[in-house]
Amino acid sequence: MMEDIGIRMQMVSEYGMSKHKLSSSLRYAMERVFLVTGASKGIGRSITIGMAKKGFVLIGLARNSDELESLNMEIKQYNPKSRCIACDMGNLDDINKSAEIILENYSHLSGIIHNAGTIHPVRGIFESDIHSWNRSISVNLCGVQSLTSNLQKLIGGNMPTRITTISSGASRKAVHGWSSYCVSKAGLDMWTMCLAEEGINHNISAVAVAPGIVDTGMQEEIRNSDINSFPTLNDFIEFKRGGDLSNPDEVAAKLIPIFTGEIGENGQRLDIRNL
Secondary structure (H helix, E strand, O other): OOOOHHHHHHHHHHOOOHHHHHHHHHHHHHHHEEEEEEOOOOOHHHHHHHOOOOEEEEEEEEOOHHHHHHHHHHHHHHOOOOOOOOOOOOOOHHHHHHHHHHHOOEEEEEEEEEOOOOOOOOOOOOOOOOOHHHHHHHHHHHHHHHHHOOOHHOOOOOOOOEEEEOHHHOOOOOOOOEHHHHHHHHHHHHHHHHHHHHHHHHHHHHHEEEOOOOHHHHHHHHHHHOOOOOOOOOHHHHHHHHOEEEHHHHHHHHHHHOOOOOOOOOOOEEEEHHH
């Protein structure tokens, strides 16, 4: 039995809520489908599990791994319609195949959470090779456009869709050694605003949210960078030592109302520190 649903059923017994009202509420949650990219690790995993526990149908996309398989088994415990699909957001063939599976199995998406991202290459502009740059732009930006456009039939229309992109402080401030990440995240913020503008008459809302500095695998990758390419490396090492990194489960809990459309105006860029 789902944790949140179990609690609500207990409330029915204690406070006398009607069974009809409860079943309608649960049925509404269990019919809402949310897609999360980068779902197997870090914030993405916490988001996917946190929303699954609330009864929503979750589709988790990430590269093929043991973590993805274990996530698939876990979210199915909360809703059997949930599933994970192996998909590299930097690979157009993967994106196209994943979109085909989603189109065949679902009739509408209540939300898409574009969480997948890569920090690489952590190198100066003149040291970065074009292949690494292309990979970064593909995962952080072009893959977002490709997946969303492929799923156009499932978003908006008679029912609303909230599309959320995970932003970063790097979208607004240049960071030495993060040129591809800064550029792709800045582009993603603008993509979100463009979608908000174009989707307003199609029952589509789009928001961006900066989650802050979260204790994830990406932060570990940053701490393993070469200080010659990333001069502020020691700052990030101190963030970890000083306990300044946020817990991904706690961050996900704050973000879920944004994903469901309860918080955030169309076209807005939110910062979790202000929630």
